[in-house]
Amino acid sequence: MKLLTILFVTFILGLLGTKIFQGDWNFLFSGNLGMAAFIIFTGLAHFKFQKGMAMMIPEWIPGKMFWVYFTGVLEIAAGIGVMIPSIRELTAVLLIVFYLLVFIANINSSRKNINIFKADFTGPGMAYLYKERIPMQVILIAWTWYFGIYLN
DSSP: OHHHHHHHHHHHHHHHHHHHHHSSOOHHHHHHHHHHHHHHHHHHHHHHSHHHHHHHSOTTSSOHHHHHHHHHHHHHHHHHHTTSTTTHHHHHHHHHHHHHHHHHHHHHHHHTTOBTTTTBSOSOTHHHIIIIIHHHHHHHHHHHHIIIIIOO
């Protein structure tokens, strides 16, 4: 859940910034700014922790490093996309689909006790999936829907 700190802190800073500089709370901008910061940060992590992320991908999927880098680029692009009003809704829909597809890698990672930071098998296992990853996925999907589709 540490990653969600990026989402929430950026959202709050966005709200404070829009109140100070625009005179009003801009929830749409701030919510999407929070998502942009979160998803760009996780996208960049694909390039720092690429070996651990490759371990998350199920064995039956070939070209693991390609998918790690590709999804990292997709996440960075999605972070930019949620900030562009004309493509925000489409980006949000695709991001929700992405979150659902990536969940397969999260299940695989938890079952194998993968530690993506060390690229070994000392990770928290299934407890992480149930206590952190599933709640985080629900929050991310709800947040993306609310700020990227509903309020848009």
